[in-house]
Amino acid sequence: METKKFIDILEIYNGKNQKSVENPDGKYPIYGSGGVMGRADEYICPAETVVIGRKGSINNPIFVTEPFWNVDTAFGLVARKEVLLPKYLFYFCRYFDFEKLNTTVTIPSLTKANLLKIEIPIPSIIEQKSIVTKLNLLTDMIQQRQEQLTKLDELIKARFVEMFGDPVNNPLHWKKVKLSELADIKIGPFGSLLHKEDYVTGGHPLVNPSHIIDGKIIVDNDLTLTDEKYSELVSYHLKKDDIVLGRRGEMGRCAVVDREGLLCGTGSLLLRPTGVVTADYIQKIISFPTFKKTIEDMAVGQTMPNLNVPIVSNFMIILPPLSVQKEYYAFAAEVDKSKLFVGSAVAHKPFDIEFFSKSTVQRFIKEV
Numbered sequence: 530m531e532t533k534k535f536i537d538i539l540e541i542y543n544g545k546n547q548k549s550v551e552n553p554d555g556k557y558p559i560y561g562s563g564g565v566m567g568r569a570d571e572y573i574c575p576a577e578t579v580v581i582g583r584k585g586s587i588n589n590p591i592f593v594t595e596p597f598w599n600v601d602t603a604f605g606l607v608a609r610k611e612v613l614l615p616k617y618l619f620y621f622c623r624y625f626d627f628e629k630l631n632t633t634v635t636i637p638s639l640t641k642a643n644l645l646k647i648e649i650p651i652p653s654i655i656e657q658k659s660i661v662t663k664l665n666l667l668t669d670m671i672q673q674r675q676e677q678l679t680k681l682d683e684l685i686k687a688r689f690v691e692m693f694g695d696p697v698n699n700p701l702h703w704k705k706v707k708l709s710e711l712a713d714i715k716i717g718p719f720g721s722l723l724h725k726e727d728y729v730t731g732g733h734p735l736v737n738p739s740h741i742i743d744g745k746i747i748v749d750n751d752l753t754l755t756d757e758k759y760s761e762l763v764s765y766h767l768k769k770d771d772i773v774l775g776r777r778g779e780m781g782r783c784a785v786v787d788r789e790g791l792l793c794g795t796g797s798l799l800l801r802p803t804g805v806v807t808a809d810y811i812q813k814i815i816s817f818p819t820f821k822k823t824i825e826d827m828a829v830g831q832t833m834p835n836l837n838v839p840i841v842s843n844f845m846i847i848l849p850p851l852s853v854q855k856e857y858y859a860f861a862a863e864v865d866k867s868k869l870f871v872g873s874a875v876a877h878k879p880f881d882i883e884f885f886s887k888s889t890v891q892r893f894i895k896e897v
Contacts, residue, residue: 530652536645538613542574544599558597562586572596574605577615587637590622617657620664621649677871692857696847697819703849709842712800717793718765733759737794738775741782767791770808772800776836781821785812
């Protein structure tokens, strides 16, 4: 089996500005690096093209089964089908790290010249079909498992509402207490405590509001601190089962800390439960839709909503009896067992780019 460069087995179609062809009722979809952006009367790329971001989202390949218009921030990779199956190309791109070809330090960007130099193992068409068939099956299985995980998450949320009710309207008439009675509250370090030279890549991550996404902490490994600076700011260390709450921008953005080694950022608040209720309980209350609206009304600042320690301390939290809390968490623990079982199937991609090495593809061909 030989390895070929992209330049030898595919064409790269440049995208164009879509304004001249844009039409809400157009026959063809318009694709950017993030997916469909609208409809158009004309197309650039044929069916079975792989979309790769030229700028922005460069590590999110999309397989498009119909003709489409690609905008100027997206490339279309069109396989020469006599030697390369489009879906085989897609799977290769899915596991290839395009970030290593990034040419800028600001907005991630790719160039056609760099893409054309990429090398890919090329087995026979029959062998490619076998590989694609198995990868399709694995991908479908993972998608099913992800849907199951989503349903289990929805089940836990529904049970929370059923047992505790709306935390603002309080239809079950639970006792309410100030958040300051349930957690110690501290604002993140002032900007003057952090300087440009304190930031490194691969150190201790800062957690600012932008790093709190859908109730989880997604760190930026380029926005981290040296060991020395981290040690100096010990009072801002986030501990496992703390809650980090964004104090600027979108209100109610918060997450339970699931690891050590993180630092509360300047734009965040650190909430450390005192043991009356769990961190998960506080996080669910604060991120509840009606509670988020209440926080917006309490926030200060005309241009950007802002929270401080006194405001957060006065959040009124419903406090059901401990027996009710235990019943809910016993239910949640059983659901988590199911999530753990299902999640084991989607914890990683079925293959990484090493799969596409010559030797591994050859072994895989024998299996299929």
